Amino acid sequence: MLPYLSEDLGNPLSRHVLGDKPREAIEDARQNVAELIGANPEEIIFTSCGSESNNLAIKGIAGAYAKKGKHIISSPLEHHSILHPLKNLEKQGYEISWLKVDEKGNVSPQEAFSLIRKDTILITVTSASNEIGTLEPVGEIGRIAQEKEAAFHTDAVAAVGLQDLDVKELNVSLLSMAGNIFYAPQGTGALYVKKGVRILPLIEGGVQENGLRAGTHNVAGIVGMGIAARIAKDKLSERQKHLSFLRDRLIKGVLESIPDCFLTGEDKNRLPNHASFCIKFIEGESILLHLNLRGIAGTSGSTCSSEALKVSHVLDAIGIDPVWAQGSVVFTLGIENTAEELDLFLKELPPIVEKLRLMSPLTGTDNIDKFRYKK
Amino acid sequence: MSAGHQFNQYSQKVIEHFTNPRNLGEIKDADGIGEVGNAKCGDLMQLFIKVKDEIIEDAKFKTFGCCAAIATSSMITEMIKGKPLSELKDVTNKAVAEALGGLPKIKLHCSVLAEDALKAALEDYQRKKTK
Numbered sequence: 001m002l003p004y005l006s007e008d009l010g011n012p013l014s015r016h017v018l019g020d021k022p023r024e025a026i027e028d029a030r031q032n033v034a035e036l037i038g039a040n041p042e043e044i045i046f047t048s049c050g051s052e053s054n055n056l057a058i059k060g061i062a063g064a065y066a067k068k069g070k071h072i073i074s075s076p077l078e079h080h081s082i083l084h085p086l087k088n089l090e091k092q093g094y095e096i097s098w099l100k101v102d103e104k105g106n107v108s109p110q111e112a113f114s115l116i117r118k119d120t121i122l123i124t125v126t127s128a129s130n131e132i133g134t135l136e137p138v139g140e141i142g143r144i145a146q147e148k149e150a151a152f153h154t155d156a157v158a159a160v161g162l163q164d165l166d167v168k169e170l171n172v173s174l175l176s177m178a179g180n181i182f183y184a185p186q187g188t189g190a191l192y193v194k195k196g197v198r199i200l201p202l203i204e205g206g207v208q209e210n211g212l213r214a215g216t217h218n219v220a221g222i223v224g225m226g227i228a229a230r231i232a233k234d235k236l237s238e239r240q241k242h243l244s245f246l247r248d249r250l251i252k253g254v255l256e257s258i259p260d261c262f263l264t265g266e267d268k269n270r271l272p273n274h275a276s277f278c279i280k281f282i283e284g285e286s287i288l289l290h291l292n293l294r295g296i297a298g299t300s301g302s303t304c305s306s307e308a309l310k311v312s313h314v315l316d317a318i319g320i321d322p323v324w325a326q327g328s329v330v331f332t333l334g335i336e337n338t339a340e341e342l343d344l345f346l347k348e349l350p351p352i353v354e355k356l357r358l359m360s361p362l363t364g365t366d367n368i369d370k371f372r373y374k375k
Numbered sequence: 376m377s378a379g380h381q382f383n384q385y386s387q388k389v390i391e392h393f394t395n396p397r398n399l400g401e402i403k404d405a406d407g408i409g410e411v412g413n414a415k416c417g418d419l420m421q422l423f424i425k426v427k428d429e430i431i432e433d434a435k436f437k438t439f440g441c442c443a444a445i446a447t448s449s450m451i452t453e454m455i456k457g458k459p460l461s462e463l464k465d466v467t468n469k470a471v472a473e474a475l476g477g478l479p480k481i482k483l484h485c486s487v488l489a490e491d492a493l494k495a496a497l498e499d500y501q502r503k504k505t506k
Contacts, residue, residue, distance in 0.1 A: 285441040292382050326417040361421045361437040371414035
């Protein structure tokens, strides 16, 4: 990456010699990113992040196929970078059908099948929600979408580099990814668009990325993403094994040491690096701050940990009581995490929970409703 | 790290009260109890006061909520203990937030909750007294 931040600063679009090296480097990266998901290099569009990829997919398809129809199928598990564009399209006259989700966070391919109409232009379902980790039946939905001739997009941002994803096997028409999830630099992303599927660009101008994403390339970032993609492919099974071993140990350890606590999402059929819980009677941000003071980082779907002061829409979708959703915590493991670090985490967490429960008026109550509708 | 609400927006004083809350617990024979908030929305505060000769003799709290909710609960108990009832109008949400060295903007409602808890506890005290 470094040469492209210091020496080889030519514009890859330039015809003169300075553009040669950056241009070749980008095409190498494109090859590596394509191979990671079983795509052809010309089917990869480099973007700036996962959110841009998602926006490009949704708005790009909606624009390109508006004449065919204005019906889209999606799920309530989606990231805001899917939900917000969809809600915007709704205002412009598009119709969105929302798939139901079960209590473990699974959507049903059969329901998707039954919702497809003649004017359905897109089905978009995440590969795995980053809040609950459940792996969605992407392959089955892909098969149905193909049979019914609707485009199928999956937001695979949380899954690429952690799951074996092959766009051809899965019958996916569009797939979003973000480089930083598989250890590429932040500010990198890509959208896979199957050959023959049309989209309109978000950013218009130059001819970069076949005119589908104008603007000077982030050469260093793309090069980094290519290298990270190659390593992610080579080490996929090794990483999966390491992470799922730690994940299973983490889940078991938390559930055994903390009473009144439950796992959210599926227990086995989930992202290998992902563990998420609701810890009853206390609030997520308080737990995370205590952990943070001990050098351990996590996230939460509680109201207080969100800028919008809203409880997580994903926890709501899987039917979790909003009072328990306040105690939601998500821990994701990285390839550098060790069993020793995990043991330390498992030692630190129970006393924090105990301390916060001592403060909470909810602790031990058998009637949560009496605390629910007060002013 | 994702950017959003960040822990380093909390002052040292907030963190200190959060990690070592003062006057935690319940007062069994409290003269006034104020309960405000909503567990559904992520914060619920209980404030217990003991009053003698028109002075707050003791105050304790229990809180379900984020760091700011716990820190403001702790701080308000410290601010009211030993104070005559006539001076409690000075204990406003603003005063609590200031005593904590400020709160992140998005967390200012927590100090409002503390002030509401105090008001509710005093109302409860007046109600019990006139009975």
